[in-house]
Amino acid sequence: xxxxxxxxxxxxxxxxxxxxxxxxxxxxxxxxxxxxxxxxxxxxxxxxxxxxxxxxxxxxxxxxxxxxxxxxxxxxxxxxxxxxxxxxxxxxxxxxxxxxxxxxxxxxxxxxxxxxxxxxxxxxxxxxxxxxxxxxxxxxxxxxxxxxxxxxxxxxxx
Amino acid sequence: xxxxxxxxxxxxxxxxxxxxxxxxxxxxxxxxxxxxxxxxxxxxxxxxxxxxxxxxxxxxxxxxxxxxxxxxxxxxxxxxxxxxxxxxxxxxxxxxxxxxxxxxxxxxxxxxxxxxxxxxxxxxxxxxxxxxxxxxxxxxxxxxxxxxxxxxxxxxxxxxxxxxxxxxxxxxxxxxxxxxxxxxxxxxxxxxxxxxxxxxxxxxxxxxxxxxxxxxxxxxxxxxxxxxxxxxxxxxxxxxxxxxxxxxxxxxxxxxxxxxxxxxxxxxxxxxxxxxxxxxxxxxxxxxxxxxxxxxxxxxxxxxxxxxxxxxxxxxxxxxxxxxxxxxxxxxxxxxxxxxxxxxxxxxxxxxxxxxxxxxxxxxxxxxxxxxxxxxxxxxxxxxxxxxxxxxxxxxxxxxxxxxxxxxxxxxxxxxxxxxxxxxxxxxxxxxxxxxxxxxxxxxxxxxxxxxxxxxxxxxxxxxxxxxxxxxxxxxxxxxxxxxxxxxxxxxxxxxxxxxxxxxxxxxxxxxxxxxxxxxxxxxxxxxxxxxxxxxxxxxxxxxxxxxxxxxxxxxxxxxxxxxxxxxxxxxxxxxxxxxxxxxxxxxxxxxxxxxxxxxxxxxxxxxxxxxxxxxxxxxxxxxxxxxxxxxxxxxxxxxxxxxxxxxxxxxxxxxxxxxxxxxxxxxxxxxxxxxxxxxxxxxxxxxxxxxxxxxxxxxxxxxxxxxxxxxxxxxxxxxxxxxxxxxxxxxxxxxxxxxxxxxxxxxxxxxxxxxxxxxxxxxxxxxxx
Numbered sequence: 001x002x003x004x005x006x007x008x009x010x011x012x013x014x015x016x017x018x019x020x021x022x023x024x025x026x027x028x029x030x031x032x033x034x035x036x037x038x039x040x041x042x043x044x045x046x047x048x049x050x051x052x053x054x055x056x057x058x059x060x061x062x063x064x065x066x067x068x069x070x071x072x073x074x075x076x077x078x079x080x081x082x083x084x085x086x087x088x089x090x091x092x093x094x095x096x097x098x099x100x101x102x103x104x105x106x107x108x109x110x111x112x113x114x115x116x117x118x119x120x121x122x123x124x125x126x127x128x129x130x131x132x133x134x135x136x137x138x139x140x141x142x143x144x145x146x147x148x149x150x151x152x153x154x155x156x157x158x
Numbered sequence: 159x160x161x162x163x164x165x166x167x168x169x170x171x172x173x174x175x176x177x178x179x180x181x182x183x184x185x186x187x188x189x190x191x192x193x194x195x196x197x198x199x200x201x202x203x204x205x206x207x208x209x210x211x212x213x214x215x216x217x218x219x220x221x222x223x224x225x226x227x228x229x230x231x232x233x234x235x236x237x238x239x240x241x242x243x244x245x246x247x248x249x250x251x252x253x254x255x256x257x258x259x260x261x262x263x264x265x266x267x268x269x270x271x272x273x274x275x276x277x278x279x280x281x282x283x284x285x286x287x288x289x290x291x292x293x294x295x296x297x298x299x300x301x302x303x304x305x306x307x308x309x310x311x312x313x314x315x316x317x318x319x320x321x322x323x324x325x326x327x328x329x330x331x332x333x334x335x336x337x338x339x340x341x342x343x344x345x346x347x348x349x350x351x352x353x354x355x356x357x358x359x360x361x362x363x364x365x366x367x368x369x370x371x372x373x374x375x376x377x378x379x380x381x382x383x384x385x386x387x388x389x390x391x392x393x394x395x396x397x398x399x400x401x402x403x404x405x406x407x408x409x410x411x412x413x414x415x416x417x418x419x420x421x422x423x424x425x426x427x428x429x430x431x432x433x434x435x436x437x438x439x440x441x442x443x444x445x446x447x448x449x450x451x452x453x454x455x456x457x458x459x460x461x462x463x464x465x466x467x468x469x470x471x472x473x474x475x476x477x478x479x480x481x482x483x484x485x486x487x488x489x490x491x492x493x494x495x496x497x498x499x500x501x502x503x504x505x506x507x508x509x510x511x512x513x514x515x516x517x518x519x520x521x522x523x524x525x526x527x528x529x530x531x532x533x534x535x536x537x538x539x540x541x542x543x544x545x546x547x548x549x550x551x552x553x554x555x556x557x558x559x560x561x562x563x564x565x566x567x568x569x570x571x572x573x574x575x576x577x578x579x580x581x582x583x584x585x586x587x588x589x590x591x592x593x594x595x596x597x598x599x600x601x602x603x604x605x606x607x608x609x610x611x612x613x614x615x616x617x618x619x620x621x622x623x624x625x626x627x628x629x630x631x632x633x634x635x636x637x638x639x640x641x642x643x644x645x646x647x648x649x650x651x652x653x654x655x656x657x658x659x660x661x662x663x664x665x666x667x668x669x670x671x672x673x674x675x676x677x678x679x680x681x682x683x684x685x686x687x688x689x690x691x692x693x694x695x696x697x698x699x700x701x702x703x704x705x706x707x708x709x710x711x712x713x714x715x716x717x718x719x720x721x722x723x724x725x726x727x728x729x730x731x732x733x734x735x736x737x738x739x740x741x742x743x744x745x746x747x748x749x750x751x752x753x754x755x756x757x758x759x760x761x762x763x764x765x766x767x768x769x770x771x772x773x774x775x776x777x778x779x780x781x782x783x784x785x786x787x788x789x790x791x792x793x794x795x796x797x798x799x800x801x802x803x804x805x806x807x808x809x810x811x812x813x814x815x816x817x818x819x820x821x822x823x824x825x826x827x828x829x830x831x832x833x834x835x836x837x838x839x840x841x842x843x844x845x846x847x848x849x850x851x852x853x854x855x856x857x858x859x860x861x862x863x864x865x866x867x868x869x870x871x872x873x874x875x876x877x878x879x880x881x882x883x884x885x886x887x888x889x890x891x892x893x894x895x896x897x898x899x900x901x902x903x904x905x906x907x908x909x910x911x912x913x914x915x916x917x918x919x920x921x922x923x924x925x926x927x928x
Contacts, residue, residue: 001430017448018430018431020450020454021431021448021450021451022919022921023923025404025448025450025451026448028395028449029404029447029448029449029450030447030448032398034392034395035389035390037393037511037560038449038589039511039512039513039592039841040513040840041449041450041592042592042840042919042920043920043926044592044784044840044842045511045841047511055927055928057923057924057926057927058923058926059923060919060923061919061920061921061922061923061926062921062923062924063921066921066924075389076388076389077388077389080388087387087388091387091388094383094386094387095379095383095384095387098379098380098807098811099383099387100380100382100383100386100387101251101252101253101561101811101815102251102510102511102512102558102559102560102561103251103382103383103385103391103560104251104393104510104511104560104561105511105560106386107387107389110387116928119928129854132849133849133850134849134850135848135849136783136785136848137849138511138841139511140509140561141251141511141561141815142814142815142816142817142819142847142852143811143814143815144814144847144848144849144852145814145818145852145853145856146811147849148849148852
């Protein structure tokens with residue numbers, strides 16, 4: 001069986017898997033990293049949102065063979081280390097606003113929010129309601145109001 | 159040690175009974191009998207007026223059904239100073255575990271972080287008192303849990319008093335530490351063993367008055383929030399059970415279809431990662447190293463399918479059957495002084511974000527199940543029967559759920575996992591795919607509500623509502639509760655079970671003269687269930703739209719009209735607050751409007767004021783990728799009277815979620831049934847509210863407490879918010895909507911193929927990074 005090597009949450013990992021297996025299953029079923037959630041495996045619900053080289057992506061829709069040895073994958077578990085703290089400012093904002101209800105979508109929401117704030121800044125502005133309206137992550141509990149407030153607060157401390 | 163002395167208490171304060179249970183450390187148990195500890199609930203009398211729901215609602219019924227139960231629930235004090243409690247309910251996001259922790263912390267004078275709440279396994283001895291539903295958890299647990307905690311605290315104080323040789327009245331307890339004369343202290347942990355009882359002993363305790371509360375009634379963050387934001391919270395699919403490999407099911411192209419033959423089982427079994435392929439009742443199960451390889455196997459399977467249970471049904475055929483089944487009105491129309499209206503509510507999906515899943519390990523002589531189950535006792539009994547095992551040989555663990563909305567009242571997935579594990583002879587971690595959840599999962603059934611109102615001389619003479627619905631499945635245990643307590647019901651007569659539920663949950667809050675609200679069901683074999691309550695969102699939406707029509711016919715403002723006709727003083731108070739705080743009646747641009755909706759249920763009262771923008775530039779606003787925009791609710795204000803608000807922050811969260819559900823139900827989300835199956839297969843087909851549909855301004859006002867006991871909260875906001883959004887839409891467009899959601903007539907997506915039943919995932923994810 002082919003082997004695949006990449007950096008996962010700051011550590012190099014090598015895993016055996018068929019080339020076409022989507023990265024989400026490699027993370028969850030083979031490596032036991034369960035922060036990225038399975039909500040649809042159709043690149044629609046965004047519950048598995050993680051980062052590749054600092055950008056948001058959905059591992060349900062990437063074949064493991066498309067991940068290069070130099071790629072750095074960050075899941076919710078590895079987000080705090082990217083800022084060298086116990087919690088990323090966006091995670092802290094999520095706590096401050098008591099955003100979560102069931103919590104299933106929230107790892108993906110937080111990872112998407114961090115990338116969206118950075119994307120806005122790269123474009124030369126702070127995150128706006130219009131930017132937040134572009135987020136596609138489903139929250140079936142309907143926590144959107146607190147998500148919106150937390151993103152703005154988290155952006156301030158990022 | 160001696161039995162604790164009875165503390166002096168004011169005569170007027172009620173005392174509550176519990177038991178010291180023989181255990182290595184202090185354990186206090188109470189009977190799970192809400193009614194016994196809450197005699198304010200009147201169910202003995204059977205009045206003819208007002209309507210049943212006002213005196214005796216669904217939650218009361220559940221409480222009453224629980225009364226004969228002898229099973230005990232217990233608070234355990236540990237040597238590390240923590241208190242633990244295994245709650246016989248499911249946590250699916252509603253915040254129940256946080257509220258329970260608050261009750262224990264309050265009555266024990268223990269910090270929140272020292273309270274540990276877990277979910278109890280199925281406990282058959284609790285009979286039907288292990289059901290999470292009907293927004294009943296807080297109402298049924300409030301007194302028992304506090305009683306157990308209060309007894310534990312009292313026992314710890316008495317133990318310290320005995321050890322120190324001083325009267326208990328000279329001790330105080332705070333933050334898990336008991337302080338005595340001279341400043342000497344002892345932690346709860348240091349007393350946990352000494353306070354343990356050698357035998358089970360009845361004890362009574364007095365609960366704190368609400369004026370002394372420092373935890374209950376104060377905003378509290380969720381106890382699992384840290385685990386959630388760090389990705390550590392374990393849901394069913396995150397559990398690692400030895401050898402329980404990923405398992406999925408290829409499903410037939412119609413609801414409840416069957417397997418005639420698998421034509422290439424050996425070839426599929428030889429695919430990479432695949433270990434097993436077996437036919438089951440409603441599909442072909444495949445087990446493999448990863449879920450992705452199970453989906454590959456589903457692509458490759460060649461199966462000949464047998465018919466399902468509703469193959470001939472589509473939206474139009476179901477609608478025709480509902481129309482034919484409507485119970486006639488009894489009051490004839492009064493010429494021009496009559497409003498007749500008919501509203502259709504499409505099928506909707508109660509699927510949470512977490513796909514249905516369950517782990518099963520079935521052996522020849524025993525079985526173990528892990529699943530999110532709101533009625534684990536029924537699951538245990540029925541899975542045992544299905545497997546041919548004694549009930550006690552089936553262990554059922556309740557796991558944290560990623561949402562429920564009614565779905566987890568049923569144990570379909572756990573039963574299927576058990577069937578697969580038994581047939582394969584191996585443990586399985588079964589997940590339904592997203593398309594399975596929409597197409598074969600439970601739905602909230604289509605219904606048609608007809609309303610006729612007669613009015614004259616400034617009065618409303620009669621209000622009749624006839625609700626016809628595809629049968630809602632109550633086969634999850636609530637039925638057993640009702641059957642067991644039918645003799646106590648104030649509704650009685652020859653009503654069916656569903657009609658009984660309808661009468662217990664529906665109640666017009668207006669002085670509208672002769673008022674009747676009746677349900678009729680059409681028994682079609684869809685997989686149905688409740689969805690963040692049962693009938694109220696549809697019934698109340700129809701009612702409030704007609705109330706607005708009545709107001710217009712009488713030349714009155716909608717809020718003023720409601721003030722004049724409301725019978726319910728708590729509803730009047732929330733209405734007035736919403737009108738004032740929401741600036742009702744302000745000038746708004748053409749194409750935008752306010753709407754108001756009211757509803758009282760679960761002993762709570764809610765008013766929602768919504769503002770909607772139906773102008774073309776908003777309706778047609780662009781969105782990248784698939785999705786629908788449509789009218790936008792720009793502002794929503796929820797005013798809630800929850801009796802006693804245990805956790806205002808959690809209550810606010812439930813109100814916010816209720817509004818987002820309502821927006822979806824009125825504007826965007828539904829299932830289109832065609833030839834025996836829903837066309838929807840993904841979240842880009844089933845348009846639940848997204849950020850771009852959500853109001854930028856959503857505010858919740860919690861009224862001052864009107865009671866010492868909490869109302870239900872989980873489902874409370876949906877119905878009034880549905881009504882408010884619908885009424886706002888009607889006023890903004892000048893046309894009363896009669897079919898919901900309003901976009902149901904247009905299919906706004908390209909349906910996924912019916913076969914294979916689960917599509918393989920895309921591969922272009924790296925083209926969409928940001």
